[in-house]
Structure formats: C-alpha cells, structure tokens
Amino acid sequence: MQTSLKLAGAALNQTPLDWENNLQNIKTAITQAQQQQVDILCLPELCITGYGCEDLFLSPWLPEMAFGKLLEVKEWCSGLTVCVGLPVRVFGQVFNTACVIRNREIIGFTAKQFLANDGVHYEPRWFSSWPANEILEFQMGGHTYQIGDIVYEEQDVKYAFEICEDAWRPDTDRPAVRHLEKGVQLIINPSASHFAMSKTDLRYKLVLNASKKFNCAYLYVNLLGNEAGRMIYDGEILIAQNGNLVLRNNLLSFKRVDMEAAAVDFINPLPPAEQMAGLGEIDESKELIAALSLALFDYLRKSRSRGFVLSLSGGADSSMCAVAVVEMIRRAICEIGLDEFTDRLGFFKPEEIAELKNLAEDAQVKALCGRLLICAYQASRNSSEDTFQSAEGLAKSLGATFYNWFIDDEVAGYTNKIEKSIGRKLTWETDDVTLQNIQARVRAPVIWMLANLTGSLLISTSNRSEAAVGYATMDGDTAGSISPLAGVDKAFLRQWLVWAQRELGYEGLQYVNNLQPTAELRPAEQAQTDEKDLMPYPILNQIERHAFYDRLSPQQVYEKMRGTEPDDLLKMHIRRFYTLWSRNQWKRERYAPAFHLDDYNLDPRSWLRFPILSGGFQEELDFLK
Incomplete structure (x- = not known):
C-alpha cells in the first residue's frame, strides 16, 4: 500500500x-485530474443533470x-x-446517487439517505431515501450494478460517502457514524x-469536526455558480484529516471548472488537531457582492440575454444593482480575462473585442459597462x-449608458381618462395610493421598451423589507x-452601499x-420617506425575522x-x-425571480410559502388592541 492518495474535488x-455544457465540464475536470495524477476525483451532487431540475426528476426519461x-x-x-x-430510477423509485467509476468500470452507486426538506429544499418530492x-x-442495459450503502476500497484505503444533507444530520443518524465502525x-x-x-463557516467547521470525530480524511465538493436561476453555489472544496485543514479553495469563482488536489497520507496520517483553526x-x-456578481454573470449568459436595463432612481436599491453589474464585469475580467468573458457571453463582435483589447483593464471595465448596463432616470x-x-x-x-426623461404627460393622460370616466378630480386627500401607483406604473412600459430593443434583462430593484409589507407597485x-x-x-443594503464607497x-x-430612502411619489411638501410610510427598517426587519425565520406568533414577537x-x-x-404582510402575499407570488443570498428569504417559490387568502392574523393580533 502506498503512503498517500492524491485526492481532488472539482467544483x-x-x-x-x-x-x-455539463459533460464538457465533467470531461475537463477528469482531464485535469489525470494530468495531475489524481487517485480519486469527486464531482458535485447531481452534476450530470444539474441539481435544479425540480419536477423533471419525476419524469422517467430524465434518469434514463x-x-x-x-x-x-x-x-x-x-x-x-x-x-x-x-439520479437513478430503480425499483419504481428515483434515488439521488454518487456513482463510483474506477478506470472505466462502474463499481457501484451510493444512494443518498437523508433528503433535504427545509428552507429552499424539497428533495422528498423527487427522490426516495x-x-x-x-x-x-x-x-x-444488460449489466448488473450494486446500489446502496456501500464501502469502497482504493489501494487498501476504505472510503464511503455522505451526500450533502447526510452530513448535516445529528450523530445518531448520519452515515459517518456507521462508516467509522x-x-x-x-x-x-x-x-x-x-x-x-x-x-461557509458552518460548512468549514462541519468538515473539520467530522474528520476529527470520525478519525478520517474528509473530501467535500460543492457545485459552483448560479445553476438554475435562484440558488447560487459557492464551489467550495475542502479536504481535512483528523481536524487538520489540508486544502480549501477560493470560493465563488467565475471559472467553468475549479479542480483542486492534495495528497493525503493514510499510513502516517496527520495527528488529531488539538484546536481546529x-x-x-x-x-x-x-461575500454578498462576490455571490451577487457571479449570479448576475451566470443569469445573463444562461438566459442568452445581451445586457441589463435598470430604472435608476438615485435611491439605494437601484444604485446597488448598478454597482453589482459593474462588479460582475470587473471581477470576471480580473479572474478569467477579456477573451473568456466575451466568449461566454457570446454576443460580442470581433471588432468590439479588438477595440476593447487596446484598453487598460480599468478602461475595459468602463467600456463594457457602457455596453452592458443601460440606466434611465424617469422623473416626475x-x-x-x-x-x-x-x-x-x-x-x-x-460608465453606464444613461438616459433621463419626464413621465408627467403619461401620468396626466391616465389620470384625465379616469377623472372623465368617474366625473370627479383625483386628489391626494382621497386618492393617495392611486396617485402614487400610477407614477410607478407608467415608468414600466418605456423601460421595458429599452430592454426589448436591446435584448437585455430588466432589473427589478425590490428588496426583502419592501416585499414583506408590499411596499411596491405591481406592474x-x-x-x-x-x-x-x-x-x-433594506438596512443591510444601506450599510453595504457605505461599505462599497469606502x-x-x-x-x-x-x-x-x-x-434618506424615499419613493418620491407624493408632492415634495409632504416630505415622504420610506420609514415614515412604514416604520424604521431595523424594527421591520426584526419583526420579519422573528415572525418567519424563528416562526414565532405575533404575541411571541411582541414579548x-x-x-x-x-x-x-x-x-x-x-x-x-x-x-400588510397578509394583505400582500399576492404581490410576493408575482415578483421576478430572486437570488437566495441570506439565511432565509420570502420567495414563495423557494423558501417561504404562505396562503394568498387568510384570516390575516386578526385573532392573533387582538392582544395588541
């Protein structure tokens, strides 16, 4: 038996x-591992199909x-x-598996034992444990294969699997306990x-603690990038032994494939770490801007769009969206270079690329921003x-392309039509919400025109705090x-903008x-601000977190x-x-797809489902009267 195995993971x-795309990335990873004389290469969960196939996993043809x-x-x-x-469909069920291939021979399939069923995960809908x-x-296909809770061997080293959620279970359940035995x-x-x-801090501790507790080496490999629209994967690769970190890569890379390898000694293993760093x-x-910029890059190219259009109000949310697009360009150019950046977006002409190559990197970023980000200030x-x-x-x-225009004529046109129909004038005293909403709505058609003209993605700038209370205008x-x-x-976004400037x-x-954040939809003399309309954002965020992350009742939130x-x-x-929360669930159902960036979100299509029609917590709020 040799003293070590060269282990590798490829995000x-x-x-x-x-x-x-998926098979090309797998082939690239295998080729790189062969070049580095790797013994065992691990690829991410469900990497052949993609993890986010959702209900297509129920279709018999997909596993086939x-x-x-x-x-x-x-x-x-x-x-x-x-x-x-x-995914493997056998015995009338679909299993989430890791297939082990040794030197062009399939050795077996390990099937996932614990299925993620909280937060953004709905695995039991598709897979069996x-x-x-x-x-x-x-x-x-005429061949017989093993599937299940298998222990494998590589050059006399015994190894086995925990597939994602398996490792997050308590020690009474998780496979690693049986593996140790x-x-x-x-x-x-x-x-x-x-x-x-x-x-990532939780994951890092999970891997190092497991390697020490179970007296083993532990190889962890994650997916990378914005895979299917909402979820972002950081591409983390970790190798640890007896509580000692052997390898950790840089996260949230713009690479197609991030393959990392390290030798691990199994004859003379690293001694148990006394204190894990x-x-x-x-x-x-x-972390936020690294994830956001990668997610925008993947969303742009995977949707086959040609840039972004943004209604830039001068407020916090739209300003952050603009900066995120520029950071997407800057970070991608810095890591993968201009040629790969333009190649993967797939719509730049050779003469455009040649012109960009004559510029310094900072100038390239600014020029690309002018090409990829169109902003408009729509004044009333x-x-x-x-x-x-x-x-x-x-x-x-x-360096963004910038337009500005007034919307007062369009607002007046719609307002006059309604006033003639109902036979009276609209006033701020009696029609406040109506007069605010029409200003927001008339901005949408023209900004959509810009997006359509340029084949671009229109960015919606809503944040989680606004979504919670419906402080936004549909359409x-x-x-x-x-x-x-x-x-x-919102509170985090405002802090982030100060950080980004500094x-x-x-x-x-x-x-x-x-x-001060404001919708600027009422006359200036009313001095409208978001927090005056709603409540202080820190208070709003605290109530929201207690209510839906901690899942407390209104009375418990109050206490x-x-x-x-x-x-x-x-x-x-x-x-x-x-x-406001209960009244506005229908709005949350209609919001544009959102990235999952925090430890929870309010998206009913991923993290938090809530009835559109409900009793509105009326009885639960009686104690507040």
Whole structure:
C-alpha cells in the first residue's frame, strides 16, 4: 500500500438539462485530474443533470437520459477513480446517487439517505431515501450494478460517502457514524449546498469536526455558480484529516471548472488537531457582492440575454444593482480575462473585442459597462434634484449608458381618462395610493421598451423589507426579469452601499449615501420617506425575522421585542407589519425571480410559502388592541 492518495474535488458550473455544457465540464475536470495524477476525483451532487431540475426528476426519461450520459463519462475515466452524481430510477423509485467509476468500470452507486426538506429544499418530492446498511443489485442495459450503502476500497484505503444533507444530520443518524465502525478512512461528500452569507463557516467547521470525530480524511465538493436561476453555489472544496485543514479553495469563482488536489497520507496520517483553526470573522459585505456578481454573470449568459436595463432612481436599491453589474464585469475580467468573458457571453463582435483589447483593464471595465448596463432616470414633478444628481452622478462614474426623461404627460393622460370616466378630480386627500401607483406604473412600459430593443434583462430593484409589507407597485417598480436584491433586507443594503464607497472605491455612491430612502411619489411638501410610510427598517426587519425565520406568533414577537421602543409604538408596528404582510402575499407570488443570498428569504417559490387568502392574523393580533 502506498503512503498517500492524491485526492481532488472539482467544483463545476452546471446548468439543468444542458448536457453539452455539463459533460464538457465533467470531461475537463477528469482531464485535469489525470494530468495531475489524481487517485480519486469527486464531482458535485447531481452534476450530470444539474441539481435544479425540480419536477423533471419525476419524469422517467430524465434518469434514463442521465444514465446514458454516465456511460459516456465512464469511458473518460482511465487511470483514476471518479465519483459522479446523477439520479437513478430503480425499483419504481428515483434515488439521488454518487456513482463510483474506477478506470472505466462502474463499481457501484451510493444512494443518498437523508433528503433535504427545509428552507429552499424539497428533495422528498423527487427522490426516495435509501435505508442504512442496505445494498441491492439492479440491472440496466444488460449489466448488473450494486446500489446502496456501500464501502469502497482504493489501494487498501476504505472510503464511503455522505451526500450533502447526510452530513448535516445529528450523530445518531448520519452515515459517518456507521462508516467509522466499518473502518472507513476517507469520507467523500459530493454536495449542492446553496450559498447564504456566513454559511461557509458552518460548512468549514462541519468538515473539520467530522474528520476529527470520525478519525478520517474528509473530501467535500460543492457545485459552483448560479445553476438554475435562484440558488447560487459557492464551489467550495475542502479536504481535512483528523481536524487538520489540508486544502480549501477560493470560493465563488467565475471559472467553468475549479479542480483542486492534495495528497493525503493514510499510513502516517496527520495527528488529531488539538484546536481546529476557524475561518475568522467573515465579512458579509464581501461575500454578498462576490455571490451577487457571479449570479448576475451566470443569469445573463444562461438566459442568452445581451445586457441589463435598470430604472435608476438615485435611491439605494437601484444604485446597488448598478454597482453589482459593474462588479460582475470587473471581477470576471480580473479572474478569467477579456477573451473568456466575451466568449461566454457570446454576443460580442470581433471588432468590439479588438477595440476593447487596446484598453487598460480599468478602461475595459468602463467600456463594457457602457455596453452592458443601460440606466434611465424617469422623473416626475415629485422627483427631486437630489435623486437626479445621485442617479446621473453614479451612472457617469460607472460608465453606464444613461438616459433621463419626464413621465408627467403619461401620468396626466391616465389620470384625465379616469377623472372623465368617474366625473370627479383625483386628489391626494382621497386618492393617495392611486396617485402614487400610477407614477410607478407608467415608468414600466418605456423601460421595458429599452430592454426589448436591446435584448437585455430588466432589473427589478425590490428588496426583502419592501416585499414583506408590499411596499411596491405591481406592474410598476416590481416590473423586471430578475430581482437580484429581493432576498436582502433594506438596512443591510444601506450599510453595504457605505461599505462599497469606502472599500471598493465607488465614489459615485456618495450621493445616495447622503439621502434618506424615499419613493418620491407624493408632492415634495409632504416630505415622504420610506420609514415614515412604514416604520424604521431595523424594527421591520426584526419583526420579519422573528415572525418567519424563528416562526414565532405575533404575541411571541411582541414579548421578544419588548423594550426596544415605546410599548404603544411597538404594538402599532407589529400590528401594521402583520396586516400588510397578509394583505400582500399576492404581490410576493408575482415578483421576478430572486437570488437566495441570506439565511432565509420570502420567495414563495423557494423558501417561504404562505396562503394568498387568510384570516390575516386578526385573532392573533387582538392582544395588541
């Protein structure tokens, strides 16, 4: 037996049902591993099909197609062992499996035992759980294969699997406990573990603790990028032994394939770590923009769009969206270079690329911003010079294409039609919401025209705090193809903008960072602000988190927050929050797709389902009267 095995993980940027892309990435990873003389290569969970196929996993043809692709992959695996994820349909059920291929021979399939069924995950809808310690045989294409809770061997080293959720279970359940009893020296974990701010710290501790507790080496590999639209994967690769970190890669890469390898000694293993080093304090501002910029890049190219269009109001949300697009360009150019960046977007002409190559990198970013980001400031008589200056100043500093126009004629046209029909004038005293909403709505058709003309994605700028209370106009400021910030609260976004000005050098943010958030839909003399319309954002966010992350009742939320502000005011804010929340579920059902960036979100199509029609917490709020 040799003293060590060279272990490798490859984070892959896959797309559901994109067989050509997915198999090419798998082949690239295998080729790179062969070049580095790797013994065992692990690829992410369900990497042949993509993790996010959702209800297509229920279609019998999909596992059948995936198995055919597996047989193609098998032929590339000369001289090493490769672990590759795919759905397998046997015994009338579909299982989420890791297939082990050694030197072009399929050795077996390990089936996932614990299925993720919380937060953004609905795996039991598609897959069946595999029972512990059970191994069966099945036939496919005239060959017999083993499937189940298998222990494998590589050069006398015993290894077995935990597939993603398997590792997050308590020690009374998780497969690693049984693996220890069976003398397993290496645990391999192919995962599709979605990004959330600070989650990498939990994962890091999970892997290092497992390697120490189960006296083994542990190889963990995650998916990479915005795979299917909402979820982002950070591409984390970790190798640990007895509590010692052997390898950790850079996360949220723009690469198609990030293959990392390290030798691990199984004759003279690293001694158990006395104290496992942590990651230290995680900067969530850095994490957020890294995830957001990668997600925008993948969404842009996978949707086959040609850029972004943004109604730039001069406020916090639209300003952050603009900066995120520029950071997408800057980070991608820095990591993968201009040629790969333009090649993967697929719509730049050779002469455009040649012209860009004559520029320094900073100038390239600015020129690309002018090509990929179109902004428009749509003023009404209620708009201020401050927000116009904020929007124009930021757009110019970024290099974005910038337009501005007035919407008063369109507002007047719609208002006059209604006034003639109902036989009276609309006034702010009697028709406040109507007069606000029409201003937001008339902005949508013309900004959609820009998006259509240029084949671009229209960005909706809603944030999580607004979504919670429905502080947005349907078919107005919610219009868009993608809502990148809808999973992040307003207070964090405002902090982030200050951080971005200071740490990333976006001096164009100085204007918005000096403004109080406002919709600017009422006359200026009313001095409208978001927090005056709603409540202070920190209070709103606290109520929202207690209500839907901690899942507390209104009374429990009140008890939790007593003393944070005067009692009558707190009761009013809690009552207002729940009333607006219940009234506006229909809006959340219609928001544009949003990225999952925090440890929870309000998207009914991913994290939080709520009835459109309900009793509105009326009885639960009686105690506040």
